[in-house]
Amino acid sequence: MVRLVLGHSRQLMAARGQLEQQHSIQAMIAEEVPLGQTLDAICLMLEDQLHGGLCSIMLADDEGRELRLVAGNSLPVGYREALGAVPIAAGMGACGSSAHDRDVVVCEDLENDPRWKGVRTLATREGLRACWSYPVIASDGRLLGTFATYYRRPARPDGTELEMTRQAVDLVALAVEREQDRRSLWESEQRYRSLFAYNPDAVFSLDLRGHFATANDHCSALTGFPVEQILGAHFSQFLQPDDLAHVQQKFEITAAGEPCCYELQIPHRDGKVRRLDITNLPIVIDERIQGVYGIAKDVTQRREHETRLRILERGVEASVNGVLIADAGEPDLPIIYANDAFQRMTGYTREEIIGRNCRFLQGAETDVAAVQQVRQQLARQCEVHVTLCNYRKDGAPFWNDLYIAPVRDEEGQVTHYVGIQHDISERKAYEARLAYHASHDALTGLANRALLEDRLVHDFELARRQGHLLAVLFVDLDEFKPINDSLGHAIGDQLLLGVSQRLSAAMRAGDTLARLGGDEFVVLLPDLHHDEQALQVAERLLALIARPYRVGEHELSLSCSIGIAVSSSEVSQPNELIQQADMAMYLAKQQGRNAYHWFTPEITHRLGDRVALRNELQEAIDVQAFELHYQPLIDRQGRVVGVEALLRWPNPIRGYVSPAQFIPLAEETGQIIPISEWVLSRACHDLRMLDEAGQGILNVAVNLSPLQFHRSSFLGNLRQTLAVTGLPAPKLSLELTEGVLMNDTESAIDTLHALRGMGVGVAIDDFGTGFSSLSYLKNLPIDTVKIDRSFVNEVTHSAEDAAIIQGIISMAHHLGLKVVAEGIEHEKQHDLLMTHGCDLFQGFYVARPMPLERLIEFLDATQPVSAGE
Numbered sequence: 001m002v003r004l005v006l007g008h009s010r011q012l013m014a015a016r017g018q019l020e021q022q023h024s025i026q027a028m029i030a031e032e033v034p035l036g037q038t039l040d041a042i043c044l045m046l047e048d049q050l051h052g053g054l055c056s057i058m059l060a061d062d063e064g065r066e067l068r069l070v071a072g073n074s075l076p077v078g079y080r081e082a083l084g085a086v087p088i089a090a091g092m093g094a095c096g097s098s099a100h101d102r103d104v105v106v107c108e109d110l111e112n113d114p115r116w117k118g119v120r121t122l123a124t125r126e127g128l129r130a131c132w133s134y135p136v137i138a139s140d141g142r143l144l145g146t147f148a149t150y151y152r153r154p155a156r157p158d159g160t161e162l163e164m165t166r167q168a169v170d171l172v173a174l175a176v177e178r179e180q181d182r183r184s185l186w187e188s189e190q191r192y193r194s195l196f197a198y199n200p201d202a203v204f205s206l207d208l209r210g211h212f213a214t215a216n217d218h219c220s221a222l223t224g225f226p227v228e229q230i231l232g233a234h235f236s237q238f239l240q241p242d243d244l245a246h247v248q249q250k251f252e253i254t255a256a257g258e259p260c261c262y263e264l265q266i267p268h269r270d271g272k273v274r275r276l277d278i279t280n281l282p283i284v285i286d287e288r289i290q291g292v293y294g295i296a297k298d299v300t301q302r303r304e305h306e307t308r309l310r311i312l313e314r315g316v317e318a319s320v321n322g323v324l325i326a327d328a329g330e331p332d333l334p335i336i337y338a339n340d341a342f343q344r345m346t347g348y349t350r351e352e353i354i355g356r357n358c359r360f361l362q363g364a365e366t367d368v369a370a371v372q373q374v375r376q377q378l379a380r381q382c383e384v385h386v387t388l389c390n391y392r393k394d395g396a397p398f399w400n401d402l403y404i405a406p407v408r409d410e411e412g413q414v415t416h417y418v419g420i421q422h423d424i425s426e427r428k429a430y431e432a433r434l435a436y437h438a439s440h441d442a443l444t445g446l447a448n449r450a451l452l453e454d455r456l457v458h459d460f461e462l463a464r465r466q467g468h469l470l471a472v473l474f475v476d477l478d479e480f481k482p483i484n485d486s487l488g489h490a491i492g493d494q495l496l497l498g499v500s501q502r503l504s505a506a507m508r509a510g511d512t513l514a515r516l517g518g519d520e521f522v523v524l525l526p527d528l529h530h531d532e533q534a535l536q537v538a539e540r541l542l543a544l545i546a547r548p549y550r551v552g553e554h555e556l557s558l559s560c561s562i563g564i565a566v567s568s569s570e571v572s573q574p575n576e577l578i579q580q581a582d583m584a585m586y587l588a589k590q591q592g593r594n595a596y597h598w599f600t601p602e603i604t605h606r607l608g609d610r611v612a613l614r615n616e617l618q619e620a621i622d623v624q625a626f627e628l629h630y631q632p633l634i635d636r637q638g639r640v641v642g643v644e645a646l647l648r649w650p651n652p653i654r655g656y657v658s659p660a661q662f663i664p665l666a667e668e669t670g671q672i673i674p675i676s677e678w679v680l681s682r683a684c685h686d687l688r689m690l691d692e693a694g695q696g697i698l699n700v701a702v703n704l705s706p707l708q709f710h711r712s713s714f715l716g717n718l719r720q721t722l723a724v725t726g727l728p729a730p731k732l733s734l735e736l737t738e739g740v741l742m743n744d745t746e747s748a749i750d751t752l753h754a755l756r757g758m759g760v761g762v763a764i765d766d767f768g769t770g771f772s773s774l775s776y777l778k779n780l781p782i783d784t785v786k787i788d789r790s791f792v793n794e795v796t797h798s799a800e801d802a803a804i805i806q807g808i809i810s811m812a813h814h815l816g817l818k819v820v821a822e823g824i825e826h827e828k829q830h831d832l833l834m835t836h837g838c839d840l841f842q843g844f845y846v847a848r849p850m851p852l853e854r855l856i857e858f859l860d861a862t863q864p865v866s867a868g869e
């Protein structure tokens, strides 16, 4: 009985001891003592309960493939070290098998247990003979590991031992699970912390009233406020007033459980505005919304980029230049983009070209060298700028001013090529037109002087090298000017066109036909073998020109004079040939026209000076190097009543060249027209000056060239000159020679009537030298006759001349005309002319021609004293 009681109380003691041990282990678990210590304690506890048992714990890896020893300090060191990783599989000792079978495995004697086949020696060498292994299963059924009890003798557990072991296993499961839970909680906390701390965006949470509960460092960067200042603050403090309502609404939506995204601009502490992309998420804990998470992405730069990109894209789209982008990553550089201008320029739609290489724009006239240049530069990945002929879809060519540039990525690799093309067809056409006009005569389309000179140099050089002859024919139309002046420019132009067509038709390939202006043409005949060939051509041209012309209703006849010069060893400069031909032409004209003349060196001496004079005269015209002098006219009372304007040409080498010398030349060359216009406007202008200088408005007589008088623009120009200078028409008198009126009487009389209508006076100059009789004067609307100097000169010696003068004066008076005597050099002449009733007097006796300044002095000194007194 005592023994029974003793046994009982010992059992109770043991049970209490076990309970205490279990409690202390549970306390360890609750206090989160490191798992290893807890498991060691569990092993020790069971070893204490099972006599002779050596406990160990193995934990399964995450994949459930193998077991590793984590506790079992009582096991022999050699065994522990050799144990390593035990595969979870049937027949892998007690632990491998129980983990595999998820059941208790009892190996009573390891010596003959088939499940220890591979590892038997390992155990028995360390004196281990029995092993029972329990699987450790988590509450959710996962395999956590195994709990094994070893014995140094064959053994099998009884019911109590099994029960004690099961309790220990439960404690292991609890400890391991707790540890795992703690770990996963910690991990998830870490994860959350990482998401929060390392997030490149601002992450924050708000409580349900909208106050910041958490905020990462980026919130500070975004707002400029330290995190401490953000925490606890209401979100409204970081907004612009206008956005409050909107953001509040979004907040409420999220606080009601609905995530939302929106864009927002907030002011940074530095004053600049940041653009944010905001995501609001509800914070749901235990199915209750506890607050709002916010993620704010700073999209300020991205939006700026996007805006810039949009502007750029719009710019490219709207550009008037064609823009192409090709993919440099593909071997054939396919087009990946083309703007509208490209489509308009080429006629191709985007769909038709995307994916193709842009060589479809090339065609027959495309410059191969330019294409080659593009290829080379692209191969070098360099920019290239070329102008080349491209073709539109309809086949029409256009000039493409093309600029291609590579586009590189951050690493400097060329990813694309951008091509900008500019249709410069119009400019090219304009340039071609300009080039054409620079080298061609506008009226006839023939070569002009510039092109002629180019060809001349070329032909001259070629003839010299090949030992051939180059002939130059200078063709000048006879009597073209009168036709032009009388029938008008339109008819004149038609005639010139007709002439140029006939001449062109007579040219051979290689010949050059040029118009130098006016009625002058030049023919270059390169590649001649004999001089006669040039003569034959000249004869042919004479005959061609001489055939009648029909222009409108006019039947016209024309002839020409041709000068011929042929290259020879004496001619060193090509231009000499033109000058020689010009001189020869002049002789042909003198021969009676409709003729040709061959250049000989003697002509140079005869005509050289004339040519030089003509050139110098042209220079003088170009720079307006003339002067106008005035010779006073006095009336019978000796009062200065007018002046005659006389042209002076101060030549730097020749001194003052007499108008008698250069006016006839200017008449012949047509240079008289610009000269006369200058004289007329200068004279009117000077007389107005005189008036302004207090001299009153004197009459001024201006010599009129026949060519000027016959021009259709004459009256118009005159009216304009009077209007511009303000000289009253009656103060102007125009001096004409008789010859002028004889040529084309009808139209001349019309012009005279028009002049009278304007109030402009007309005087017949050099009267008495022409073939006209006084009687014809009565038909002319003129005011004055000027008795020629030759009569005045003789008036005191020759009774005959005196009689002529007397006759002229009385007849003129009879017709109501005034009479001026010019060239009076002596008092006697003056007196005699006075006696004969002459009205006005002009000559050295009165005053020599003088410049305007001297005239003013003269007038000051003489008025009102009579000249000659």
Ligand SMILES: Nc1nc2c(ncn2[C@@H]2O[C@@H]3COP(=O)(O)O[C@H]4[C@@H](O)[C@H](n5cnc6c(=O)[nH]c(N)nc65)O[C@@H]4COP(=O)(O)O[C@H]3[C@H]2O)c(=O)[nH]1
Residues within 6 Å of the ligand: 631, 645, 646, 647, 658, 659, 660, 663, 676, 679, 702, 703, 704, 705, 735, 765, 766, 789, 822, 823, 824, 825, 842, 843, 844, 845, 849
């Ligand atoms: N021996 C001598 N000569 C005198 C005397 N008084 C004047 N003269 C000169 O006689 C010429 C008179 O001009 P003209 O018969 O119209 O003859 C002018 C006129 O036909 C022409 N001429 C001059 N100026 C112009 C002009 O502006 N236009 C045109 N178309 N012809 C002009 O050139 C001619 C010569 O002009 P100039 O050499 O200036 O010569 C002037 C003048 O200097 C004198 O007492 N004795």
